[in-house]
Amino acid sequence: MKRIALLTAGGDTPALNATLHGAVVRANQLQIEVYGLIKGYNSLFNPRVPHVHLNPLFREIPELDATQGGTILGASRDYVDPEDHEELGKIYDRLKQLQVDGLICVGGDGTLNGLQPISEHFNSVLAPKTIDNDLGLNYLSEAQEWVREPQDEAPGYRYRHTRRLVDFDLEYMVNYTTPGYATAVYDVSMDVKRIRTTAESHRRIAIVEVMGRHSGYIALGAAYGQPDIILIPESPIDEGVLIERVKEIYGLQKNVVIVCGEGIVDDSGAVLGETLQTTDPAGNIQFSGAAEALRRLLINGIGDDFFISKRRGDSAEATIFTRKVGHTQRGGRPILFDRFYASQLGGKAVDMLLEGQNNTVSILQWNREDGFYLDSIEANMLRDQWGHIHARLLHPSFYNPEGLRPSRMGVEYLLPIFTTALGHDDVEYIRCTLFDSGNLLRPYHSVNVDMAKRIRYLA
Ligand code: F6P
Secondary structure, eight states: EEEEEEEEEOOTTTTTHHHHHHHHHHHTTTTTTEETTTTTTHHSSSOOEEEESOGGGGGOTTTOOSOOOOOOTOOOOOOOOTOOOHHHHHHHHHHHTTTTTTEEEEEOOOHHHHHHHHHHOOEEEEEEOOOOSSBBSSGGGGGGEEEEOSSSTTTTTEEEOOOOOOOOOOOOSSOOOTTHHHHHHHHHHHHHHHHHHHHHHHTEEEEEEOOOOTTOOOHHGGGOOOEEEEETTTBOOOOHHHHHHOOOHHHSSSSSEEEETTTTTBBBBBBBEEEEEEEEEOOOOOOOHHHHHHHHEEEEEEEEHHHHHTTTOOOOOHHHHEOOOOGGGOOSOOOHHHHHHHHHHHHHHHHHHTTTTEEEEEEEEEEEETEEEEEEGGGGGGBOTSSOOOOOOOOOEEEETTEEEHHHHHHHHHHHHHTTSOHHHHHHHHHHHHOOHHHHHOOOOOOHHHHHOBBBBOO
């Protein structure tokens, strides 16, 4: 193998550059040239295929810094339509013109779906990323447990997960965790702690909305910020239970902090906020307004009288506020855990191509004896019987629906990831750089400016 291509697709994470770095370091050792394709699959739709040589003379370009969040290659949610054979033909041709022998896509489930048709004619593998931590399986047979049920609206069916396995062990997990997740949880936990002191001072109820679509992993990890209540999309809200719990906690400590996943549902299974279909062919739904909807539910359910008696006259409206953590979860410097394992997974993807693997995924496994270790899996193992890849849902044993918090198993799941996830340098970095007086004088220098000078095109 003389030359390979790399791209980053889907929503970004703080660990993408670390994955690129790991792949380039390994390629340098093997004397393989690496071309980075600009803006995910989008580059392959462009006849000129914008790309950057990431390791001239088998040395990494200085712009590629594993400690920087985002991706120097840019990302997009453009995916390859498997039915568009004409476009696919052009893509194979463009990859041939680039003279690359393999492709590594850094991405999540949508990226893996996009990789499938390319892999039919071109050696391609995936290195995982997603802050949602939903790429993988709780156990190997999980993908086969999805059923399709008819529905009136397009596409005429909907998926439902029927869980068959009763026995579960953390060692069964396929891709225990994904680069990006640890940093997102770090950000959210810090946020929850900050919200707490203001809620405490003003006798308020704070609702903090976190990302994760259908998966409650980020909400689960937010437990490190010690919220009073965690609501995850996998566990429908029992209004009565929730309202009583909020009143009880408020009565005791005069403030409540609630973390909710953006995809939380009511007891009929309907999403609490609003959903918008995105243009993403992976079928990803965009959620908005979960925290606001939850606020309304609490305002109506608890009523003013309760707060007037406890808060010297303030209404429910004035007491309950929301905060959406938003895209800071996806941005910024990756913490040690993410940097380290993202790099390893990038390097592993290069080895997989070298071994002749195709349509496979580099994964991070865990067992009690060895801790984390690298492996790879056929992409098909993640697909249901119709070929669809579903977001990994939080295993029910991770959550305590009565206590509205992580269960003992949920806590055990988090420990291997987070106990040593922060490095000394992560803390030192903040101390050294945040109040650097130069920040006040120098304008921000975007890496995109430097990368633009390196972009090459096919003739
Ligand atoms: O999949 C990653 C993710 O960050 C989700 O948690 C979130 O719902 C979505 O992407 C947000 O997408 P966008 O960046 O397009 O707003």
